[in-house]
Amino acid sequence: MGELEPDPAQMRISDADRHRVAEILREAAGEGRLDLDELEERLGATYAARTYADLVPITLDLPVAGAATLPAQVSRAQASPVVPGPESESHVAILGGFDRKGVWIVPERLSVFAMMGGADLDLREAKFAAQEVVITVNCFMGGAQITVGPHVNVVMEGTGIMGGYSGPGDKVPAELDAGSPTVRVRGVAVWGGVAVERKALKRR
Structure with a gap:
């Protein structure tokens, strides 16, 4: 019985790997490819990364030079949607x-x-701190728009009082598998609404 081949995408990264990706991000910001908010978010994700798969989506939309810091065996398709992250916000x-x-x-x-305001959460390029995450949106005379990609399972558990909670329809079909993360949406909408929409992944 042969030994199992290790998955290169799940190999632990070094501080040097993180620094290389951080430098790529800073160069991209200097070229105008990333704004300051995006730079800050991606640097945070870079220094929170633990494996090569965690680093892949951070440079996914940047020039190919970004991929040179990763082992050649690690393809973008291998990137896990679940990475280390905060427990709550x-x-x-x-x-x-x-x-x-x-x-x-x-x-x-x-x-x-x-309250008399709104939230816009786009999860299409996001990673997840757990296989199942819970998003609780409570709104009063306000609302929220949540956008997910085809590979995310959505469970709606919200309540609308003179308002509504609506889940993704079938305009863009779900493409789920055993590794698909689940987003559970909860809360109460009073004179407001929370809508979850499924859209195709962004094209670069």
């Missing part, structure tokens, strides 16, 4: 907005309160 949008998009890490528990 809480955000408030009152008479204003809160949004997350691009490359970021969805914590295991994310809570958003919107």
Whole structure:
């Protein structure tokens, strides 16, 4: 019985690997490919990374030079959607907005309160701190838009009071497998609404 071949994508990275990716990000920001917010988010994800698979999506939309820091055997398709990340985050949008998009890490528990304001969460390029994450959105005269990709399972558990919670329809079909993360959406919408929409992955 032969020995199992190690998965290169799951090999632990060194500080030198993190520094190389960080330098790629800084160069991309200097060239105008990333704004300061994106740079900060990706640097955070870089220094939180533990394996080569964690690093792959961070440079996914940058020039091919970014991939040179990873072993040749690690393909982008091998990147796991689950990476080390925060257990919980809480955000408030009152008479204003809160949004997350691009490359970021969805914590295991994310809570958003919107009053006469709104939240826009785009998970299409996000990684997840757990195989199942819970997003709780409570809104009063406000709302939230949550966008997921084809490979994310969505469970709707919200309640609308003179408002509504709506899940992804079948406009873009789900493409789920055993490794697909689950996003559980909870909360109460009073005179407001929370909508989850499934869209195709962004093309670069």
